[in-house]
Amino acid sequence: MYKILEKKEIAMRNTWYKVHAPHVARKVQPGQFVIIRAFENGERIPLTPVMWDREDGWIVLVVFTRGRTTMRMAAELKEGDEILNIAGPLGNPVPMKKFGKILAIGAYTGIVEVFPIAKAWQELGNDVTTLNVTFEPMVVLKEELEGAVSRHIVEPVPIDPNLDFPANMRNVTKRLTEKVHEMLEKEGFDLVFMVGPAGDQRAVFNVVKEFGVPMKVDLHPIMVDGTGMCGACRVTVGGEVKFACIDGPEFDAYQVAWDELIARSGYYTDLEAKAMQEYMKALQGGGQ
Amino acid sequence: MARAKPKLIKERVPTPEVPVEERVRSFVEVNLGYDFASALKEAERCIQCPPEYAPCIKGCPVHINIPGFIRALRENPDNPDEAVKNALRVIWNDNTLPAVTGRVCPQEEQCEAPCVMGKVGEPINIGKLERFVADYARKHGIEEALLREFMGGNGGMKGKVAVVGSGPAGLTCAGELAKMGYKVTIFEALHKPGGVLIYGIPEFRLPKEILEKEIAKLRELGVEIKLDYIVGKTVTLEELLEEYDAVFIGTGAGTPKLLNIPGILLDRIYTANEFLTRINLMKAYLFPEYDEPIAIGKKTIVIGAGNTAMDAARSALRLGTEVTIAYRRGREDMTARIEEIQHAEEEGVKFEFFVNPVEFIGDENGKVKAVKFEKMRPLDERDSRGKRKIVGTGEYITLEADTVIIAIGLEPNRIISEEATGLKTNSDGTLVVDENLMTSIPGVFAGGDAIRGEATVILAMGDGKKAAKAIHNYIQAKKANA
Ligand SMILES: Cc1cc2nc3c(=O)[nH]c(=O)nc-3n(C[C@H](O)[C@H](O)[C@H](O)COP(=O)(O)OP(=O)(O)OC[C@H]3O[C@@H](n4cnc5c(N)ncnc54)[C@H](O)[C@@H]3O)c2cc1C
Ligand SMILES: Cc1cc2nc3c(=O)[nH]c(=O)nc-3n(C[C@H](O)[C@H](O)[C@H](O)COP(=O)(O)OP(=O)(O)OC[C@H]3O[C@@H](n4cnc5c(N)ncnc54)[C@H](O)[C@@H]3O)c2cc1C
Ligand code: SF4
Numbered sequence: 035m036y037k038i039l040e041k042k043e044i045a046m047r048n049t050w051y052k053v054h055a056p057h058v059a060r061k062v063q064p065g066q067f068v069i070i071r072a073f074e075n076g077e078r079i080p081l082t083p084v085m086w087d088r089e090d091g092w093i094v095l096v097v098f099t100r101g102r103t104t105m106r107m108a109a110e111l112k113e114g115d116e117i118l119n120i121a122g123p124l125g126n127p128v129p130m131k132k133f134g135k136i137l138a139i140g141a142y143t144g145i146v147e148v149f150p151i152a153k154a155w156q157e158l159g160n161d162v163t164t165l166n167v168t169f170e171p172m173v174v175l176k177e178e179l180e181g182a183v184s185r186h187i188v189e190p191v192p193i194d195p196n197l198d199f200p201a202n203m204r205n206v207t208k209r210l211t212e213k214v215h216e217m218l219e220k221e222g223f224d225l226v227f228m229v230g231p232a233g234d235q236r237a238v239f240n241v242v243k244e245f246g247v248p249m250k251v252d253l254h255p256i257m258v259d260g261t262g263m264c265g266a267c268r269v270t271v272g273g274e275v276k277f278a279c280i281d282g283p284e285f286d287a288y289q290v291a292w293d294e295l296i297a298r299s300g301y302y303t304d305l306e307a308k309a310m311q312e313y314m315k316a317l318q319g320g321g322q
Numbered sequence: 323m324a325r326a327k328p329k330l331i332k333e334r335v336p337t338p339e340v341p342v343e344e345r346v347r348s349f350v351e352v353n354l355g356y357d358f359a360s361a362l363k364e365a366e367r368c369i370q371c372p373p374e375y376a377p378c379i380k381g382c383p384v385h386i387n388i389p390g391f392i393r394a395l396r397e398n399p400d401n402p403d404e405a406v407k408n409a410l411r412v413i414w415n416d417n418t419l420p421a422v423t424g425r426v427c428p429q430e431e432q433c434e435a436p437c438v439m440g441k442v443g444e445p446i447n448i449g450k451l452e453r454f455v456a457d458y459a460r461k462h463g464i465e466e467a468l469l470r471e472f473m474g475g476n477g478g479m480k481g482k483v484a485v486v487g488s489g490p491a492g493l494t495c496a497g498e499l500a501k502m503g504y505k506v507t508i509f510e511a512l513h514k515p516g517g518v519l520i521y522g523i524p525e526f527r528l529p530k531e532i533l534e535k536e537i538a539k540l541r542e543l544g545v546e547i548k549l550d551y552i553v554g555k556t557v558t559l560e561e562l563l564e565e566y567d568a569v570f571i572g573t574g575a576g577t578p579k580l581l582n583i584p585g586i587l588l589d590r591i592y593t594a595n596e597f598l599t600r601i602n603l604m605k606a607y608l609f610p611e612y613d614e615p616i617a618i619g620k621k622t623i624v625i626g627a628g629n630t631a632m633d634a635a636r637s638a639l640r641l642g643t644e645v646t647i648a649y650r651r652g653r654e655d656m657t658a659r660i661e662e663i664q665h666a667e668e669e670g671v672k673f674e675f676f677v678n679p680v681e682f683i684g685d686e687n688g689k690v691k692a693v694k695f696e697k698m699r700p701l702d703e704r705d706s707r708g709k710r711k712i713v714g715t716g717e718y719i720t721l722e723a724d725t726v727i728i729a730i731g732l733e734p735n736r737i738i739s740e741e742a743t744g745l746k747t748n749s750d751g752t753l754v755v756d757e758n759l760m761t762s763i764p765g766v767f768a769g770g771d772a773i774r775g776e777a778t779v780i781l782a783m784g785d786g787k788k789a790a791k792a793i794h795n796y797i798q799a800k801k802a803n804a
């Protein structure tokens with residue numbers, strides 16, 4: 035049981051949790067993640083420690099309210115409550131090397147996963163530019179990144195109330211690809227790194243590929259155990275089936291079978307919607 | 323009480339089962355087990371071969387004194403509590419998880435295979451008797467009294483041992499060491515202990531409540547269980563060795579093998595492990611009461627024919643789909659327990675034999691819609707593992723399916739061996755151990771599926787027990803030399 039030391043909404047649908055989890059704090063490296071289970075009847079979801087203090091034994095998680103579990107967390111968990119399970123650190127750390135000039139991109143809440151990696155790369159002597167493309171009210175960790183890397187760029191996309199959600203998301207994709215194109219045209223980068231929805235990763239990769247710049251991505255397939263035991267997280271990389279939780283989550287974007295990954299990430303959409311509806315109904319029934 | 327002339331009763335006393343129509347709609351336990359009266363009747367059939375040569379004892383991998391516990395039942399026909407307590411004491415001497423093994427062991431290949439009564443009629447129903455003793459004791463509070471007799475009693479002063487993994491191997495090793503007086507800490511990666519017993523074997527074969535009670539006994543013996551700890555990530559083997567006098571690795575064989583054929587990443591193709599974990603550990607069959615979803619269609623094909631395939635097939639059936647098991651060999655080659663194959667058949671699982679998948683075919687949305695198989699033919703030869711060899715016929719069939727579950731086997735998880743490079747492994751990922759179950763690193767022992775590959779619960783427990791003795795000798799020798 036892991037105590038929530040701090041909980042606050044830091045942007046629209048983005049919640050910050052500072053949690054006591056000394057076993058993770060002691061060991062975690064940039065690029066690694068945890069699997070948490072917040073409720074007795076809850077599922078296991080993967081999240082990323084954004085910051086940590088090895089001595090005091092806490093980690094910070096920033097969670098985008100996406101579906102049932104993350105919404106329940108936002109609605110039901112209070113400061114002082116406990117998260118039932120936090121397993122980790124899991125996955126492989128990203129390589130800590132001097133790549134040179136790096137563009138590290140975070141679409142939406144993906145920027146929180148970019149944070150520890152970009153910061154460590156910068157500290158190692160890389161020249162890191164971070165780019166956050168997201169909806170206007172969802173910008174997070176702006177000051178933190180400005181203090182951590184050479185240059186931090188925020189590209190806020192306004193939410194158009196006349197458009198539906200997918201159309202709004204397409205606007206983000208558009209801004210992302212345009213901005214990356216513009217930056218690569220103007221300056222040379224030795225490495226591009228990106229965290230975000232698979233569809234956006236592919237869109238950006240298609241731009242980066244034109245310039246022939248090496249690109250790494252953190253992949254987010256569905257995970258259950260996170261320890262290599264179920265294969266839910268399998269992805270094809272370089273023609274081979276890999277388990278993202280133990281072989282990744284970071285992979286070479288040039289080796290990823292994008293179509294397959296994107297198809298797989300939509301598998302649970304209908305059930306996720308159902309879980310969410312049930313939860314909303316329960317909330318209303320409970321008079322909250 | 324002695325009878326003048328023992329009369330051989332050839333037939334087993336049957337155990338009641340939940341009717342098929344009722345059980346296929348739920349995850350309730352299928353077999354209801356004996357009550358005291360029927361257990362006694364079954365116990366009466368045993369002719370009490372002398373323990374030094376009773377074939378059943380030899381057939382049991384941990385050598386439970388079977389005629390001994392059966393006798394204990396018979397000695398107190400009018401006092402069930404006393405009878406069960408004495409029987410349980412005999413069983414616990416060799417096996418601390420009888421409620422589990424009584425349910426999941428393939429007795430027909432172990433203790434019951436050589437049973438003398440099997441020559442004249444049906445063998446004694448040893449598994450169900452063992453299960454009866456454990457269940458009765460748990461329900462009537464007899465375990466608590468007996469636990470005290472088994473406590474090591476010196477508060478862990480003999481030394482500290484870390485056990486990695488809480489499957490049957492780890493649980494047994496921990497229990498034995500605690501009984502000897504060691505302070506034991508189990509490190510488990512998942513959020514619940516039990517290994518395959520919790521995430522693999524479904525409720526309808528092994529109710530989780532029973533498992534939890536079996537594990538609670540260990541806690542009473544003083545064993546500490548740390549969940550969410552992945553050894554190799556959260557803590558390294560080296561760090562464990564600094565803090566503990568010895569380490570036991572019982573991390574099992576939990577990594578699923580995948581078929582290396584086109585279409586493997588299509589939607590609704592699960593590994594059995596993912597499917598069963600969602601159902602057993604996360605209770606996805608209770609979705610949306612539980613948060614974990616499970617997507618299943620109307621026609622499911624399960625590939626493989628071991629226990630895992632049977633469990634996946636029967637679970638899928640309970641979620642309301644039609645199920646076909648597709649196996650590349652024949653009916654008599656199936657490796658699952660006979661009882662479970664029978665249950666699957668009764669419940670309406672269909673079987674296709676001598677078919678080997680060559681491709682998964684998807685629809686325009688990336689969902690699986692059919693599986694293409696090559697028809698196989700058996701040869702009159704056996705492979706190195708004693709299995710019938712098969713060859714392709716060049717003929718193909720395609721079966722429709724909107725859900726596929728792959729249950730073609732598991733291999734050891736590599737997390738520890740990748741991190742602890744001094745740990746020697748075989749080419750299949752199993753850990754190399756000597757005759758004392760010690761690995762290539764002094765003080766680190768291993769057992770169960772981690773050294774055998776996919777095997778059985780009782781073999782894992784046997785290893786756990788053997789390793790506990792070896793660990794005891796190792797620590798005492800080290801202390802004597804210090
Ligand atoms: C390695 C890794 C690190 C992550 N780090 C963060 C983070 O720091 N902050 C954050 O907000 N999100 C992070 N995510 C994504 C996060 O796990 C999902 O947003 C979350 O699981 C959604 O759960 P839900 O029930 O609210 O949503 P639903 O949409 O209802 O999800 C239901 C199911 O789908 C799975 N799922 C859905 N989307 C994803 C996804 N993108 N990735 C993995 N599983 C998914 C969940 O495990 C769950 O089983 C990370 C994902 C991965 C793989
Ligand atoms: C679906 C299914 C049905 C089966 N049915 C039967 C049956 O009816 N009868 C029978 O005899 N056998 C059956 N078996 C086989 C039997 O379950 C196994 O042989 C047995 O569980 C092996 O025990 P173990 O303790 O070695 O490993 P496991 O039970 O696999 O336990 C290993 C544990 O270690 C944990 N772990 C792994 N890596 C780490 C790490 N790095 N750090 C911390 N923890 C870790 C895992 O999470 C797991 O909890 C079945 C197997 C399956 C999959
Ligand atoms: S072999 Fe059969 S009859 Fe003989 S002691 Fe064992 S169970 Fe009884």
Ligand code: FES
Pocket residue numbers: 256257258259260261262263264265266267268277278279280
């Ligand atoms: S999440 Fe189960 S193998 Fe990766």
